[in-house]
Amino acid sequence: MIEDYILIRKIKSGDTEAWEKLVNKYYNQIFSFCVRRCLGDRVLAADLTQDIFLKVIENIDKYKFRGKFFNYLFTITVNVCNNYYNKKKFTKFELDERVLNLGSETIMTNLITQENINQIQIALNTLPDIQREALILKYYNDLKVKDIAKITGTSVPTSQSRINQGLKKLRKLLDREEFVNE
Template structure:
């Protein structure tokens, strides 16, 4: 059964099929929320909230956009609401403190933390585009649907965001403060 059929049947009352959508998208949405919040617990909360919104608003969903773009748009809005509704303290220092891995693994974790810290320094509009493009391999058209902007705007945000990331990370990939 394809996604359109599942959504149609859920709208017709077969609510048990919602679990199929959750299984399909949960990990992607969780990881997206993690990249946005930088914290596992906050990402979990935002993921749960995203799926609550999907349940609440699925009847209003129409096939103009792809479902994937629609659900990522909801996740993006939920994460934005999260930052507006709470004083959020980034967990970068805590993430760096307890890392006890072998040298190669340590370097990878350090680089991942540097990239996350650099992402956190970007304006939300650039951060969203970079996450969707590089972590979720979305095409520019899909990203435009998620963020509600035109393709030229998405290209511009992507280019500007990448330039800032290069500045933030420097030559060695270490965060420049």
């Protein structure tokens, strides 16, 4: 935390080497999160990771030293990923291309899998931010509850409660007719 504070102070004063150190310190964690969030699409994850660090550098002068920089960085990361998926809609051309590239036996399986992923994403996006964030950190980033508590600045029981409540809401949402029949 102190190391981040020093690096950010240097970055704010124009030190490009400090920026490089900060990026190197967090790049792998952010990229790994994006890979999981992008369902293994490493090219998309690299693009999103670049967008995340661009947002950080564009807003670094506004950053206030409240809490851990890692929390600030992960908040931007979650928002960039969610914004991408909220805006991304498959065009007919993209869907046709996917179908043409699939073997005939796996077409239906892949379409069903993609539909399930889309339904989960839609349902996840309807959750309150604190529950959505806890679930993403737990299931997309494979963090333990105690680590989620540290990142979010809450207690372990509160983090566990957010995860459990979020899972219950997801189950209810995914059982609703509009999700089942879409």
